Amino acid sequence: MAATPSGHPPASPSSQAAAAPLRRRGERMRQAVLAATTRLLSTQGLAGTTVAAVARAAGVHETSVYRRWTTRENLILDALTTELDTALPLPDTGEVREDLVRFFTALARLLDTAQGRALLRLSVEHDDTLADRRLPYWTERLQRAAVLVRRGVERGQLPAGTDPGLVVEAVGGALFARTLLSGAPLGEPLVRDLVALVLDGARGGRSR
Amino acid sequence: MAATPSGHPPASPSSQAAAAPLRRRGERMRQAVLAATTRLLSTQGLAGTTVAAVARAAGVHETSVYRRWTTRENLILDALTTELDTALPLPDTGEVREDLVRFFTALARLLDTAQGRALLRLSVEHDDTLADRRLPYWTERLQRAAVLVRRGVERGQLPAGTDPGLVVEAVGGALFARTLLSGAPLGEPLVRDLVALVLDGARGGRSR
DNA sequence: CACCTATCGCAAGTCGAGTTGCTTTATGGT
DNA sequence: ACCATAAAGCAACTCGACTTGCGATAGGTG
Numbered sequence: 001m002a003a004t005p006s007g008h009p010p011a012s013p014s015s016q017a018a019a020a021p022l023r024r025r026g027e028r029m030r031q032a033v034l035a036a037t038t039r040l041l042s043t044q045g046l047a048g049t050t051v052a053a054v055a056r057a058a059g060v061h062e063t064s065v066y067r068r069w070t071t072r073e074n075l076i077l078d079a080l081t082t083e084l085d086t087a088l089p090l091p092d093t094g095e096v097r098e099d100l101v102r103f104f105t106a107l108a109r110l111l112d113t114a115q116g117r118a119l120l121r122l123s124v125e126h127d128d129t130l131a132d133r134r135l136p137y138w139t140e141r142l143q144r145a146a147v148l149v150r151r152g153v154e155r156g157q158l159p160a161g162t163d164p165g166l167v168v169e170a171v172g173g174a175l176f177a178r179t180l181l182s183g184a185p186l187g188e189p190l191v192r193d194l195v196a197l198v199l200d201g202a203r204g205g206r207s208r
Numbered sequence: 209m210a211a212t213p214s215g216h217p218p219a220s221p222s223s224q225a226a227a228a229p230l231r232r233r234g235e236r237m238r239q240a241v242l243a244a245t246t247r248l249l250s251t252q253g254l255a256g257t258t259v260a261a262v263a264r265a266a267g268v269h270e271t272s273v274y275r276r277w278t279t280r281e282n283l284i285l286d287a288l289t290t291e292l293d294t295a296l297p298l299p300d301t302g303e304v305r306e307d308l309v310r311f312f313t314a315l316a317r318l319l320d321t322a323q324g325r326a327l328l329r330l331s332v333e334h335d336d337t338l339a340d341r342r343l344p345y346w347t348e349r350l351q352r353a354a355v356l357v358r359r360g361v362e363r364g365q366l367p368a369g370t371d372p373g374l375v376v377e378a379v380g381g382a383l384f385a386r387t388l389l390s391g392a393p394l395g396e397p398l399v400r401d402l403v404a405l406v407l408d409g410a411r412g413g414r415s416r
Numbered sequence: 417c418a419c420c421t422a423t424c425g426c427a428a429g430t431c432g433a434g435t436t437g438c439t440t441t442a443t444g445g446t
Numbered sequence: 447a448c449c450a451t452a453a454a455g456c457a458a459c460t461c462g463a464c465t466t467g468c469g470a471t472a473g474g475t476g
Contacts, residue, residue: 121332121333123388123389124329124332124388124389125329136389136390138389139389139390149410157411158410158411159410159411162410163401163405166382166401166402166405167405167410169382169385169386169402170378170379170381170382170402170405170406171378172381172382172385173378173380173381173382173383173384173385173386174374174377174378174380174381174382175381176381176384176385176388176389177377177380177381177384177385178377178381180331180332180384180388181331181332181344181346181347181384182344182347193371193374194374194377194378197371197374197375197378197406197409198378198405198406198409198410199409199410199411200409200411201405201406201407201408201409201410201411202357202366202367202370202375202406202407202409203365203366203367203407203408203409
């Protein structure tokens with residue numbers, strides 16, 4: 001008890017311009033924690049972003065973080081998804097190939113950032129024991145990109161039997177696998193070649 | 209089952225029963241721990257395979273495990289790679305398509321086991337901070353499969369400009385992504401469709 | 417067989433994730 | 447202005463990964 005004299009701040013003598021951020025609540029606290037999380041994420045990396053560090057940086061108690069987000073994973077996921085939400089637009093150029101190249105180029109660029117990689121890696125750590133409750137961020141984005149293929153079919157640029165999900169999984173999967181497994185760079189030519197491979201095939205292909 | 213006092217001349221005829229604290233050493237201890245690890249892996253799953261549990265099951269002290277394998281990750285990786293080493297043969301049927309279908313079907317089957325999934329997930333958790341490179345199990349297998357494509361090129365079944373690595377990454381990446389992200393099943397038709405997509409392209413080929 | 421040393425057992429401890437019971441305070445509603 | 451209560455703070459745990467110092471011993475060597 002006496003070991004921690006942090007009992008109460010003596011009336012905050014130095015009244016700053018902004019309201020003393022002691023004991024943030026509700027939305028204010030949420031913002032502060034989320035901001036601290038993304039800040040730590042980009043400075044200390046994923047491993048360095050511990051709940052205690054986030055709480056300290058946000059001026060909030062660790063327990064409060066756990067009460068709101070339950071797990072560290074949820075916290076980081078929340079911070080990342082709200083930040084990266086607008087990062088993957090769906091182009092509509094009238095050309096399937098161009099649409100796909102643009103979308104997956106944006107995806108590749110996202111996967112080349114520390115935050116994109118962190119989000120991918122966390123998305124992979126679903127618990128086998130607990131029922132699936134992983135938020136399907138990437139799967140969702142990928143399936144969203146399937147409309148690019150569907151539009152191509154409607155335009156007559158692709159045969160009617162085309163499986164949009166398969167096309168998108170092949171290209172996206174290669175990018176994900178590179179990021180997660182080999183860590184090899186995701187250059188622009190790679191995306192173009194992958195799209196070409198999937199559209200034209202290894203046989204019939206006038207590559208590029 | 210687990211008891212392995214075999215092989216060694218126990219001697220110690222002095223009064224005490226065989227209840228002596230069998231202090232396993234060197235290779236014997238290594239075997240026991242590795243066996244216990246794979247056993248726990250298939251019964252308790254990845255999350256349930258804790259170092260303490262492995263040590264207990266192997267009749268060995270936890271410290272000894274850490275001294276030999278340094279981390280839990282290394283231990284499990286070691287156990288899995290030695291066990292799954294012969295799981296991905298390279299077929300040679302004279303037909304690229306058939307070769308690829310067979311290889312990736314085997315891969316899909318492997319990814320459908322608890323051990324395959326565990327190995328994949330652990331392969332993803334390389335530390336960004338440490339230079340300690342994750343052992344490239346999957347990447348290596350994939351690149352090994354690239355010879356299937358190369359043979360196809362040599363046989364004239366594929367054009368000369370074909371990029372073997374790309375073909376293999378597209379199909380494999382899709383399988384990996386399914387396993388890691390969506391957890392969707394990896395049926396036989398999926399592999400056939402993926403190979404067809406990559407060989408014939410979404411446009412062109414109507415062969416199969 | 418006696419000796420040496422790498423190897424193993426053991427206890428105690430650090431660190432971060434996650435939990436719980438209880439106290440305190442900031443707000444919003446009347 | 448007052449009061450009820452949801453939201454935070456706080457301390458004290460549990461648990462598993464990982465470390466360290468030291469004592470005990472198995473195994474091979476001379």
